[in-house]
Amino acid sequence: MTLIPHSSKPSKHPSRSSIDTPPQEQLFNDAESYFFALKDSINDAKYCIDMEVYIYENNTLGLRVAEILKSAAGRGVTVRLLTDGIGIDDKFKAIADDLTQHGVQVRIHRPLPWKLEQWRYAVIKTHGIRKLLYLLLSINKRNHRKTVIIDKHFAFIGSINISVNHLHNEHGGAHWRDTAIKISGGNLSALEQAFDASWNYSKQKVKRIITKTALKSNFLLNYNRILRKHHHRLLLRLINHAQHHIFITNAYFVPEPALLKALTSAAQRGVNVQIIVPEHSDVIFMPWVSAYFYKSLLQSGAHIYEYQPVMLHAKTIMIDEWASIGSSNMNHRSFRHDLEVDYILQTKEAKQQLLDDFHHDCSYTT
Known part of the structure; x- marks a missing residue:
């Protein structure tokens, strides 16, 4: 990571002209x-x-x-x-x-x-x-x-x-x-x-x-109870209304009961539910904890893959045409305690790359 000096002088105020332009x-x-x-x-x-x-x-x-x-x-x-x-x-x-x-x-x-x-x-x-x-x-x-x-x-x-x-x-x-x-x-x-x-x-x-701003944005934030509920309900609503696929990559997958029920119900009605988790984790007991949920998911028709080459640390979700990238894990800590942020993808190109990456990761799993 070579350091590159920069000589431009800063102005007093940043421009906000791009606030309404597509990202x-x-x-x-x-x-x-x-x-x-x-x-x-x-x-x-x-x-x-x-x-x-x-x-x-x-x-x-x-x-x-x-x-x-x-x-x-x-x-x-x-x-x-x-x-x-x-x-x-x-x-x-x-x-x-x-x-x-x-x-x-x-x-x-x-x-x-x-x-x-x-x-x-x-x-x-x-x-x-x-x-x-x-x-x-x-x-x-x-x-x-x-x-x-x-x-x-x-x-x-x-x-x-x-x-x-x-x-x-x-x-x-x-x-x-x-x-x-x-x-x-x-x-x-x-x-x-x-x-x-x-x-x-x-x-x-x-x-x-500032909660009002967050609720209308493309960022899923959770610094108070209102936003935590919004994020959780949004995820459940998307899963419950999914028609084609639900693709999840998550490093610390320990779904709460409502989320587990939504995923199993989606798989049972024919939605293609695929979940990638790490085979080896930096948290030594995490693969065993995640495996506790495998039985009900597999019996419902969901597919679970364990990523083999290295530690899988990503947190991404794709539900039909909706997709997000961020810091949230699918567990109690992220939903209830930690400050997190996820971003809802807006462009077709980014969604397609995320989909391609998911399929590529699947080729390195068991």
Whole structure:
């Protein structure tokens, strides 16, 4: 990931002229091509960069990403990095301190209560016992989103963290199979507002106001109860009305009863239900947990495939002409606890590529 200096000077305000234009969508089924595209977009940024990532590792990849963020801040771009207390280790503080010294704003979504050295970067600004109690009581609620918004015009969304696991073997990684998308243009306001709400720890009154924007957007967000119910009901409605196919790729597939019933019912009425899960997982017990649901799905006529070559980490859904890419797993955590974001594909070309990728993945399964 070669660093490329950029000499253009930023203007005061980003253009919002593209807010009503159709988006362009570029899919990535390989993390290295994703990181190259991300690097180029960050190097071209003129106004602002908002990066939100669940895992940020202090290693070769993390340091390279930090360098391009510092470079952007050095030329006057407003750069904000938000990560999660579970997704970082003790080494992250060194990166955070270095980024801060170079003009990058860094915050941590709910640091682990015993990581006192990370408290200074916590989103919540209370102190002492109140902060400790808050972090203890909210320890189960994590920010699992992986998004980057650049100049309010480009957005990267998917399942790729700042982790070497996603890189190819020759670059020290495990070559995890992931899916992500770059969205150019279109209306990104719901995504921007969701980031701001997490960054500023917005109160419920503020979140209720921006919920109206999220409900009308192409982004499936879940930072309050209304949006969680909307996402869950939308998925169930789409499955219950599916006529041709339901193709699911999911790294941590543990469907809740209502979702399992909808999938089995769809298969029983003749819908082509195919689900790809990893044969081997970074969560050692996950394949066994997922296998618990195989019997009822297989008896209903659904097909389940286990991806063999590497760890499958993607989260995608295709239901007839509807398709989404994002960070949500099909399990209780994603539906009830973690902050997630998924994007509903808008272009025929992107939907076709996602379909082609699904069939290609099926050829590497058992």
